[in-house]
Amino acid sequence: MKKELTDRQQEILSFIEQFRDENGYPPTLRQIGKQFGISSTFGVKRHMDALVKKGHILVESNASRGITVLSNFESLSLPQTLGDIENYFKKVPIIGRVAAGVPITAVENHDGDVVVDPAMIKGYDTCFALKVKGDSMINAGIIEKDHVIVAAQNFAKHDDIVVALIDDEATVKRYWQKNNEIKLIPANDNYQPIEIVNKEVFHIAGKVIGVIRWYN
Amino acid sequence: MKKELTDRQQEILSFIEQFRDENGYPPTLRQIGKQFGISSTFGVKRHMDALVKKGHILVESNASRGITVLSNFESLSLPQTLGDIENYFKKVPIIGRVAAGVPITAVENHDGDVVVDPAMIKGYDTCFALKVKGDSMINAGIIEKDHVIVAAQNFAKHDDIVVALIDDEATVKRYWQKNNEIKLIPANDNYQPIEIVNKEVFHIAGKVIGVIRWYN
């Protein structure tokens, strides 16, 4: 648990980080001193001791430039090998249009990728992201310009939120099923549920497993 | 304009990067030598000269650990080193409770991390995630159990969605300001706007820059 820094200590810590980011290696005590008009290395050392004591850096004894700046959030556990990266971080393609013929891997418009937490898509095979148009799901917290993360599958359970295709048109709705009757329910009182009568032109593209929203 | 490295040179370059990423500072010539069984600093120096000549690193003369590893332009699409990962993928800590005394780095409950797209938090210094309780922002598409991604800052502009602290209680609301009057507006007709009268106990913890939701 880190303790509060004085203004001076904060300035010095920032300088160390900035220096390191610019040069690839941290400054020496004398370089820090020069930056802040401290002529004695001992004065600088005292700042280092304070920063260590308050948990912001580590200093390796008798090592030149041996300053390790601890990241703001210490448990930022990174993957240990390059091979782990794919397991830790997953990119999902953002597609603008969903082809009617499943499988969905036949992507039409690939509009970049979005990074998602691997826990979100764990257990699902193929996932993609769709940008939401319209406000038909506003009561479910899905609004215009949101990206819904979709696990590709051609079935759904009652009450799932799904991406469905009707006549090649993709839409996000809640899936409602009772016996042989299927409806797509919007989450907005201004829209009517869509009853599926012609099951020939109706496909489920996938199930919504997450939502990601950026402000501006 | 980098030239091809020999296997040995590549190994050494990788070691330097790895060492730097782990410690925050590069190794000395002797540390490199020890790693590769090179007993003379001169042997290591020659490798440094070669790496400089081929454009992969810079070496500051007479400076300890003065090695700057130049970034790899060719491989923009994928992170090549562990150090690059932080720039490509960002984890944001999920905190359960926000301490009243800003800055927010004084994290109380660290409940894991969520991976976010780096584009989301680009340009912001310190970010964290909060799990939403209650339905006061439902009309803004923020519902219970969502995670809001917050950029830590102690100010806000009119109409921003903010995390505010009133008497140590954290709340997500829309920030409304006119002249000296400040209100926190919920996005739910069942709740009333909160007018800030006692500015002593009111703090802005940060601005909401994104929302992430899991369905499971």
Next chain:
DNA sequence: TTGACAAGTGTTCTTTTGAACACTATATTT
């Protein structure tokens, strides 16, 4: 076979750099 390059040894020298000491000064708190 001559040269260029990669990779290395062992040693010496010099500069860089951190560590330590005694002492000063100014707040703030107890």
Next chain:
DNA sequence: AAATATAGTGTTCAAAAGAACACTTGTCAA
């Protein structure tokens, strides 16, 4: 009034770390 934390000076010392030299070995291409 005494204790504590912050922030510094000027100096000395020793360890850390880079630079340089002469020399060796092996590979590969012209």
